[in-house]
Amino acid sequence: xxxxxxxxxxxxxxxxxxxxxxxxxxxxxxxxxxxxxxxxxxxxxxxxxxxxxxxxxxxxxxxxxxxxxxxxxxxxxxxxxxxxxxxxxxxxxxxxxxxxxxxxxxxxxxxxxxxxxxxxxxxxxxxxxxxxxxxxxxxxxxxxxxxxxxxxxxxxxxxxxxxxxxxxxxxxxxxxxxxxxxxxxxxxxxxxxxxxxxxxxxxxxxxxxxxxxxxxxxxxxxxxxxxxxxxxxxxxxxxxxxxxxxxxxxxxxxxxxxxxxxxxxxxxxxxxxxxxxxxxxxxxxxxxxxxxxxxxxxxxxxxxxxxxxxxxxxxxxxx
Amino acid sequence: xxxxxxxxxxxxxxxxxxxxxxxxxxxxxxxxxxxxxxxxxxxx
Numbered sequence: 419x420x421x422x423x424x425x426x427x428x429x430x431x432x433x434x435x436x437x438x439x440x441x442x443x444x445x446x447x448x449x450x451x452x453x454x455x456x457x458x459x460x461x462x463x464x465x466x467x468x469x470x471x472x473x474x475x476x477x478x479x480x481x482x483x484x485x486x487x488x489x490x491x492x493x494x495x496x497x498x499x500x501x502x503x504x505x506x507x508x509x510x511x512x513x514x515x516x517x518x519x520x521x522x523x524x525x526x527x528x529x530x531x532x533x534x535x536x537x538x539x540x541x542x543x544x545x546x547x548x549x550x551x552x553x554x555x556x557x558x559x560x561x562x563x564x565x566x567x568x569x570x571x572x573x574x575x576x577x578x579x580x581x582x583x584x585x586x587x588x589x590x591x592x593x594x595x596x597x598x599x600x601x602x603x604x605x606x607x608x609x610x611x612x613x614x615x616x617x618x619x620x621x622x623x624x625x626x627x628x629x630x631x632x633x634x635x636x637x638x639x640x641x642x643x644x645x646x647x648x649x650x651x652x653x654x655x656x657x658x659x660x661x662x663x664x665x666x667x668x669x670x671x672x673x674x675x676x677x678x679x680x681x682x683x684x685x686x687x688x689x690x691x692x693x694x695x696x697x698x699x700x701x702x703x704x705x706x707x708x709x710x711x712x713x714x715x716x717x718x719x720x721x722x723x724x725x726x727x728x729x730x731x732x733x734x735x736x737x
Numbered sequence: 738x739x740x741x742x743x744x745x746x747x748x749x750x751x752x753x754x755x756x757x758x759x760x761x762x763x764x765x766x767x768x769x770x771x772x773x774x775x776x777x778x779x780x781x
Contacts, residue, residue, distance in 0.1 A: 425739055425740065425743040426743070428740055428743045428744060428747070429743040429744065429746045429747040429750075430747060431747065432743070432744045432746075432747030432748050432751070433747035433748070433750050433751045434751075436747065436748045436751035436752065437751040437754065437755065440751055440752065440755040441755065444755055444759065445755050445758060445759050448759040448762070449758070449759060449762070449763070451763065453763065453766060454765055454766060455765070455766030455767055455768060455769060457769035457771050459774055459778060459781065461777060461778065484777045486774045486775070486776070486777055486778070488772075488773040488774045490768065490769055490771065490773060491766075491768065491769070492768055493765060493766060493767050493768045494768065496765075497765065511773065512773070513773035513774070513775075515773075515774060515775050517776070517777055523775070526775065528773070684780055684781055685781050688781035689781075
């Protein structure tokens with residue numbers, strides 16, 4: 419009887435010990451994925467901000483501008499790209515919409531981001547673009563990979579359409595979560611004019627024909643929860659100028675937008691709550707289950723050995 | 738010999754479980770009907 423029990427315990431011990439690395443190294447990369455039907459919004463604000471008044475072509479201080487960022491997973495496009503590339507892919511259609519203090523549109527930049535559902539590596543298929551311009555991303559955007567490392571990453575900048583390193587600057591505590599702080603500075607760079615201008619009748623072609631170009635610089639900051647790779651807070655110190663040409667009269671340059679953009683408080687709280695619960699699922703696959711099963715397997719193996727040893731002990735001689 | 742058989746059964750069960758769970762994967766869902774926003778939402 420004891421020998422049968424020790425064999426059952428041995429089978430369970432091997433089951434647990436084998437399941438531990440299989441979960442961590444086989445199941446985790448296949449199960450921890452960005453869902454293809456994700457829908458997310460974020461609102462950021464710059465208060466106050468400097469905004470160009472296109473009527474007078476002079477910058478003016480405004481109490482607040484809001485940036486609404488929407489990410490919507492395009493399931494049909496993801497399935498199509500997945501079939502052609504043989505990878506598990508996510509396609510995000512995104513819109514960054516900036517609203518002025520009067521409720522009018524300041525800027526609207528759509529983009530499409532195609533990436534591997536687990537590693538977040540960009541996938542160059544499925545029509546990735548920024549504001550209608552085809553791009554070839556190199557590096558991440560919006561989100562870091564699961565189990566983010568303490569190192570620099572390449573981060574795609576939608577304004578310049580290029581990627582550059584975003585630097586790991588240390589570990590911090592943000593709203594009770596351990597986060598990695600990343601920073602990227604984009605120096606003054608000439609960037610394309612938006613396809614949709616904020617004033618009716620003004621087209622990017624007309625601005626270009628006047629010899630005027632758009633320049634931009636930003637300091638980008640992210641606080642990233644490393645288990646999920648999700649930013650729980652983001653800020654940008656952002657400046658845009660129009661330079662040269664006949665539109666500006668006798669001036670060399672004029673500020674189009676300047677402000678310190680911060681995530682709205684209710685969105686920070688919402689993101690922190692969401693990430694706090696999601697990280698438990700990742701930890702379950704990468705830490706809790708693998709270590710728990712390994713410990714349980716060891717315990718069951720010891721118990722099986724003990725039972726086996728007792729079963730083999732010779733019975734005491736009869737009196 | 739019986740110990741080896743028990744170990745093989747344990748290992749095979751673990752492998753079968755992981756392969757089944759990963760093969761099932763997650764639901765693919767469908768594209769959200771929510772729009773790409775052009776107004777500032779009041780709350781998340």
